[in-house]
Amino acid sequence: MNAITMTTNTATGTRGWRASIADVPVLALGALLAVAIATGNASVTAAGAALSALSLLVTIVVLAFSRRQLRADPRSASFARLATGLAIATVLMGLAADALLLAAAWIVSGRLMAGLIGHVGEWSEARDAARRANIAFTVGDIALVVAVGSLASIAGSTDIAAIKAALPAMPALETTVAAFLLVIAALARCAIPPFSNWLMRSLAAPTPVSALMHAGFVNAGGFLLIQFAPVLEASLNARYALFATGIVAALVGSAIMLVRADIKGSLAASTVGQMGFMLLTVALGAYPAALWHMIAHGLFKAWLFLGSAGTISSAPTRAKGLSQPWPALIALATIIGGIALIQTEQAHALLPVCLALTALLSALAVALRALPRGPLGAAVALAPIVLIAINAAALAFMTAVQPGAAQPLISPYGQIAILSLFLAGWVWQQRIVSGQQALPPALFARMIHAGNALTSSTNANAKD
Structure with missing residues (x-):
């Protein structure tokens, strides 16, 4: 094996591991x-x-x-x-x-x-x-x-x-x-x-x-x-x-x-x-x-x-958000689910559970919006439903092995009030990312400046 082969093997990681002082x-x-x-x-x-x-x-x-x-x-x-x-x-x-x-x-x-x-x-x-x-x-x-x-x-x-x-x-x-x-x-x-x-x-x-x-x-x-x-x-x-x-x-x-x-x-x-x-x-x-x-x-x-690193594309940009009335319907369904959850023993986790439900219902709505015909369409529609079931099962398992706090911080109805504020903001966000509404120029500028203040001189196109 010559020196060039050894160098190539080292660069591609094919050479066997050898212990060194750095290890x-x-x-x-x-x-x-x-x-x-x-x-x-x-x-x-x-x-x-x-x-x-x-x-x-x-x-x-x-x-x-x-x-x-x-x-x-x-x-x-x-x-x-x-x-x-x-x-x-x-x-x-x-x-x-x-x-x-x-x-x-x-x-x-x-x-x-x-x-x-x-x-x-x-x-x-x-x-x-x-x-x-x-x-x-x-x-x-x-x-x-x-x-x-x-x-x-x-x-x-x-x-x-x-x-x-x-x-x-x-x-x-x-x-x-x-x-x-x-x-x-x-x-x-x-x-x-x-x-x-x-x-x-x-x-x-x-x-x-x-x-x-x-x-x-x-x-x-x-x-x-x-x-x-x-x-x-x-x-x-x-x-x-x-x-x-x-x-x-x-x-x-x-x-x-x-x-x-x-x-x-x-x-x-x-x-x-x-x-x-x-x-x-x-x-x-x-x-x-x-x-x-x-x-x-x-x-x-x-x-x-x-x-x-592989997301660069010349294809036209599609709206990422859900158009109305989907966000409003999902928010309403989440609020109804939260009120129903109050009747269970898990109401202290109402806010995070309902926010997770919002995300999963959004995934289901996206799947339905892009639903193709035939068996593939059924699989696309079924995936978010399976995801909801997996999350519910995982949360039930976590609840069985990890107890929650003895004293909840906020009452269930207090969490409903906070959830309503989050959902109102989410519905507004969906209008923006779907292209139905633009951010006010002054607010957009402030948010850009806030983001730039966090990154300062860091190059946004960092090494990949």
Whole structure:
């Protein structure tokens, strides 16, 4: 074999894997995970299992995708190491039974993601994106370390189960401070305003990195708050603050998504909005719905990012929204379904369940609108119905393995009122994206400026 053949094999990834000094940190992380499991410092919870499974599945898919997409990138081996290390750190975080071990895995995953964001090291935008990500992650890391450190000090143990058991005897002030610190840590990781800047600037990273963020990283804030749910439930003020910031993020992300012309920028803004929905679901105490949101959104958004590099087309642009009367009918059906849901025992999850129902009914309406004739048409119409059934079954399963909060944050009828506001905004949004109505020029300009402020100098056409 000559030198040229060896070089080609290296570039295409066909040469067999050989351990090197650069692999030591990843191997050390794997060893730490094995030791944690062997010594009983790992435990399986519903939230931890969901986070770990999501991380492993998406990472495997992304690594397979990047093997071809980054085949000409001289840093492809470094990407694979960082991605593998991130998956191990995320699994360690999900299975950790010790609060300090969880915090350590949380910090390590943040540094690995910052390294992935700065993958194109000679590009100033990538270096700036990595720097800003490190700043946001550091704020969240400090908040988490102080929170678990104070809780462990009061409880006299770093074991998460022991901390939860000691909560009723803890002073209210310390518990409230810890709850707010946990919320700050979750907001920073989930890219909720004012921490959205790091996610929008991460568009400077290759497409596989954007997909990898949804492998239990950007959505890990929901896991953290569910894992320490008793701490959050001990402070109503912290839950109200989380709920308010979740609503703001949902509105801001959805608004910026409307005016972004680039695919990756639109998807990133959508993630901000979806993370807002996930965290407001946690604030309501609907933990099963939040867990399923974490999994479903992570899988779907990773898939969208992996396909974003192939979306350029010369075909005429079709309206993406539903024309009237579909949005109004779906909104009415959702409200009726919400009122019916009040009669069940799951009314505390009314808002997230009804918003999910809206999305699924929209998918069904889109399928019916584009319904072809023959067997294919039946399959197209059946797909959204099957999707609705799968989501209902998954939510029922999550409810069986993950209990919700003992005390709902907002009454069912209060959630109906908030749902009505969201649906009114959604109907208006559908009029805009379907081309039936244009945004007022002043509002459009403000939303463009808001989106630009989050990305600043980052090139919208980031390296794919």
